Amino acid sequence: MGRSRQGGEPVTATLQTYTHDDTSRTLETEKGVLHYHEAGDGPPLLLLHGSGPGVSGWSNYQGNLPTFAKHFRTLILDFPGFGKSYSCDENPMLAALPAVLDFLDGMDLGPVPVVGNSMGGSIAARLASGHPERVKRLVTIGGVGTPVFSASPPEGIKLLVQFVEDPTRDRLVAWMESMVYDKAILTPEFVESRWKTASDPAALSDVRKLFNAATLAAMRGPNGAAAVSQVEMLSRIQAPTLITFGRDDRVTPLDSSLLPMRLIRHCELHVFPNCGHWAMIERKDEFESTVLAYLLRDREN
Structure with a gap:
């Protein structure tokens, strides 16, 4: 939060407060209703969320x-199978990219900067790779690349599968603890909010399509084909790209950044110390400062 001087005294700049309901919007598509949040003026900015129990764009x-709304018309999309968007019969990962394209078309958006966390980062990278005309700048928070040195599957994914197979509050907390460096941010209110949505039967059904025993088996098996696919996808990204990682990420380990850092032509890397998988939550101020500085370069050129 910025500070300025007025009458010789430091004054803390205030930001507008937004609520879930005031920013809630829907877009009708042929496949169903896509839910999103919208706030702010200026050029559009698209934020894509990660996966997991109780996750949504708002969370x-x-x-x-x-x-972000101080500088951009900020759009936070719920993927199919998450939040208040339509449920999907298939794996939500497969439905996500087509839904983003439907959203961009339905909102009549030209090339936009895209910020994605975890699954959202992966989808944003695939969008930039396969549809370069759609992405002005790309920012990812974990979720991109493949581990070079770390064991697979990572701790966070194993704990996530344990939760969806036996969805107890204790298992949810264990998974949430694997997502952060400092457990102090997991306040009772934060945990209760996630538990309320994560324990919903419909939400659990969609998450189970993405994370299950078969997921773990695939991650343990030979990954040569997946690595080749990653190389091909990353090499096609032309948009200026900022990759951010928490140094202590136990879901997408830091060594996952090595491949995209080398293969994406216009790529920068920022690592947040003492930070897990949710950099936008755990290192909020540093994250916002770093990402805004990167996105606002277009205003200066």
Whole structure:
């Protein structure tokens, strides 16, 4: 939060407060209703959330919305199978990219900067790779690349599968603890909010399509084909790209950044110390400062 001087005294700049319901919007598509949040003026900015129990666009980015909305018309999309968007019969990962394209078309958006966390980062990278005309700048928070040295599957994914197979509050907390460096941010209110949505039967059904025993088996098996696919995808990204990682990420380990850092032509890397998988929550101020500085370069050129 910025500070300025007025009458010789430091004054803390205030940000507008937004609520879930005031920013809630829907878009009708042929496949169903896509839910999103919208706030702010200026050029559009698209935020894509990660995966997991109780996750939505709002749960990922509600704390960052006031800062981004000062500079951008900020759009936070719920993927199919998450939040209030339509449920999908297939794996939500397969439905996500087509839904983003439907959203961009339905909102009549030209090339936009895209910020994605975890699954959202992966989808944003695939969007930039396969549809370069759609992405002005790309920012990812974990979720991109493949581990070079770390064991697979990572701890966070194993704990996530344990939760969806036996969805107890204790298992949810264990998974949430693997997502952060400092457990102090997991306040009772934060945990209760996630538990309320994560224990919903419909939400659990969609998450189970993405994370299950078969997921773990695939991650343990030979990954040569997946690595080749990653190389091909990353090499096609032309948009200026900022990759961000938490140094202590136990879901997408830091060594996952090595491949995209080398293969994406216009790529920068920022690592947040003492930070897990949710950099936008755990290192909120540093994250917003770093990402805004990167996105606002277009205003200066």
